[in-house]
Amino acid sequence: MRAKVNLAEKFSLFDELWSPKVIAQMNHVQFKLVKIQGEFTWHSHEDTDEVFMVISGDMVIEFRDKTVELSAGEMFVIPKGVEHKPYAETQCQVMIIEPEGVVNTGDAGGALTAENDVWI
Amino acid sequence: MRAKVNLAEKFSLFDELWSPKVIAQMNHVQFKLVKIQGEFTWHSHEDTDEVFMVISGDMVIEFRDKTVELSAGEMFVIPKGVEHKPYAETQCQVMIIEPEGVVNTGDAGGALTAENDVWI
Numbered sequence: 065m066r067a068k069v070n071l072a073e074k075f076s077l078f079d080e081l082w083s084p085k086v087i088a089q090m091n092h093v094q095f096k097l098v099k100i101q102g103e104f105t106w107h108s109h110e111d112t113d114e115v116f117m118v119i120s121g122d123m124v125i126e127f128r129d130k131t132v133e134l135s136a137g138e139m140f141v142i143p144k145g146v147e148h149k150p151y152a153e154t155q156c157q158v159m160i161i162e163p164e165g166v167v168n169t170g171d172a173g174g175a176l177t178a179e180n181d182v183w184i
Numbered sequence: 185m186r187a188k189v190n191l192a193e194k195f196s197l198f199d200e201l202w203s204p205k206v207i208a209q210m211n212h213v214q215f216k217l218v219k220i221q222g223e224f225t226w227h228s229h230e231d232t233d234e235v236f237m238v239i240s241g242d243m244v245i246e247f248r249d250k251t252v253e254l255s256a257g258e259m260f261v262i263p264k265g266v267e268h269k270p271y272a273e274t275q276c277q278v279m280i281i282e283p284e285g286v287v288n289t290g291d292a293g294g295a296l297t298a299e300n301d302v303w304i
């Protein structure tokens with residue numbers, strides 16, 4: 065049995081942006097913390113839904129046909145296969161929940177692709 | 185695509201204790217809110233891990249060999265098959281994350297068994 069996880073403590077362990085860190089796993093689902101600021105890449109995940117839960121700050125998820133604004137205490141489920149682009153004007157702390165193996169840039173790849181399955 | 189979910193708003197919609205309400209689903213994983221106070225039943229879930237994430241207040245998860253105290257901003261993964269008993273001295277707001285179909289009292293049943301798959 066792993067130890068309990070304190071989100072603020074885990075966020076204090078890294079500064080990189082757009083680089084999700086795994087903090088827990090339930091069955092094959094991973095819980096990842098990420099700090100974001102600025103614009104990410106348009107991408108989608110063909111095989112899975114993805115959850116964004118904002119822990120502190122504000123962010124925007126752009127879709128091709130709408131924009132969703134999220135603040136601390138709010139969450140959103142991005143359906144599989146749907147193109148999206150996360151954005152945050154100032155730094156925002158987010159928990160991402162998705163199956164293990166999911167790469168942050170999905171089908172798009174590129175410079176913002178982070179190493180996967182990095183635990184802290 | 186479902187609307188975004190505001191946790192505080194969803195918590196304001198119900199008062200019952202020990203009665204998880206589904207607020208979101210990612211693939212076959214459900215996100216449930218529950219208000220707890222007092223002692224729950226010893227039970228386990230034979231087929232799945234289960235995540236407790238404390239949103240406000242404090243709670244305790246008793247295991248046969250140890251006790252884990254959780255406060256707001258902390259989470260814990262209960263491994264499948266492991267007996268546990270949640271407890272909260274004063275009301276505590278919790279998010280439970282687990283596959284759809286999981287019953288709150290697991291293998292134990294009894295009076296605290298809540299209706300499953302109730303969305304708010």
